[in-house]
Amino acid sequence: MEKILTKKSFPEWAEKLKAYKIYAPILDDGTWSYEVINKAGDIDLDFPNTVQAPKKIINPQREVFLEFGRSDEDTPEIKEVLPEEKPVVIFGVRPCDAKALTLTDMVFDGDSKDVYYLKRRNQTVIIGLSCNTPPSPNCFCTSVDGSPHSEEGFDILLTDLGDRYFVRSLTKKGDTLIDLGKALFTAPKANDKKELTKIHTDAEKKLKREIKDVAKIPPKLKEMFESPLWDDESMSCLRCGICTYLCPTCHCFDISDEVTSVSPFKGYRIRTWDNCQFPDFTMHSSGHNPRPDKASRLRQRIMHKYQYFVERYDHYQCTGCGRCVSKCPVGIDIIEVLNKVRDYG
């Protein structure tokens, strides 16, 4: 379904989505972040990319699996906890971040189904905003089979045409949302479509960063497990978790039990994000660590995204959002590392 919605009518449409919990990017203390919006009029879709990807809504950093406790000495109690049942709308998702969700789907909706992830995923409607100009100087989506106006992973994609949005609904969930504000939408005219095509074509040319011949990288990586390149490239790594926690596709987790009260005994089994860049990620209880240094951990990050995932799912596990490049405290640049890998030897 294709429609036109004026920017003036936009808040009115958003107001009609009261049955949903609405997330949108907001500027909080200098940082753009997806947060719950109480007043639809607050939604501002003129934003660069957010610091954290919207994955934090679908795959939150902390997910409670179950509650456990003991009311008396002998009676253990265990209660399953599922995500709150509430339809969610996320406004202003960038194409790289939406595509990232489709990649995470391959993992959590594959041979084994992750009920927590799927519950959140299925009750969420994703409204995208195509990037007329790259929201980050380190955007490189076109190098990894993406585009600034890719429709992958969206229910609705908005394109900013100045005073109005070109609205393309891509799923039934999207159609339902548009129907809620039916009278506000008009049919696109020929010049709207012409303008849309122009904006989309221009946007692709504005990207400043690129991985050339990316297809050569996965086979090359396969031969580079023992390469000294990893030592050189990881020299400045601080072993923090910024690159992976901010990554829209990273999804590794840990499960632990947290006791919140000893008497009465009570606690939670939780899943939290984990991070292959932390030294204890692969630490065995024996004291042996198969990834003992930062070289092996940087290699893991690159290999997972550009070799193992490609081998298993036939996609790069990277959507070119550029967050790891922009936010690395020491400027480790995945684009540069991959260019070196391609040209190595």
Add this chain to the structure above:
Amino acid sequence: MVKLEDLRQEAAGILKSGKVKYIIGYTRGTNGFRPIPAFIKDPDDVENLIWNPACVHNLTKFIVDEKKRLKKEKNPDKRPIGIIVKGCDSRAINVLLQEKYINREDVYLLGVSCEKTGVLDEKKLNKKLKGRRALQVDFKDNGSWLVTTDSGQEKIQAEELLADRCIECKANFPVVYDIVFGDKSLRKTDRPFQSVENMENLSQKERWEFWKEQLDKCIRCYACRSACPMCYCDECVVDTISFAVEPDTPAEEKAQKIKWIEKSPNLSENIIYHLTRAMHLAGRCIDCGECERVCPLDIPIRFLNKKMEKEAKTLFDYEVGFDPGKPSLVSSFKDEDPEDFIR
């Protein structure tokens, strides 16, 4: 002015003579104006060394790294590492010396003076540029910087862009070095604890509200800990498995390891993490501001450490990182201490 040519010449010299194993300095990065740490082994590569107000990183963290690496090597090359240190970084060297984490002969210090300015606060720069993108930031004449953007060049008073820690800095000239570049023109700091004092003026309730909001944002990426040269413990309270565990550590001992902090990134656990870190840095933090700079969520972590610095100064007249021969704050006491329990 620091003459880059002199710095490069010295670097080439000590590499050629084999005096140092390698040099840690700054070089051009790929992300706009931001320099990145450089590890230079070949004298021909010294041309890549740069020095400008965006050289913010405290490189002494990499000395800690090197130390850990050496411990694992069978036949370690024990030659010193050449390292470029600003005033604040040189104070970190002094703390590492004081705590006997390194020996003076482990490092060859190439000091650089910040010459009445300091380093750049990227957030202030972005605010100032209003959307334009900085490509290069250079020292200009006394007190001002030259900012090159995608739409031209402009001279900006350094004060407008200086990191807060530089405004409050007590050592913009290195306090320990083997060779130093630039003039010893110290900038006067009238109120070294201004930011903390501003915070102290708030009511307890206001401060609680402020920190609740700030620490709730933490995603526990531990970048603050990772960037800190004083966070060199082999075993950190936030790690799930103790790094003191060796293959032959008995099971009973492993079972006794206490879980100090839960993995949940909620307010309660985040507070424990940040306050533990602040306490561990009391009398040790030299205010290089790296913890705050690297935070992806812009949590003003520096305040916590600055507050401890102020306590050390007011209660014990103790200043960090100026004298490596002095006993450290937390491992010393005075007979005339008014507290009874200490005697």
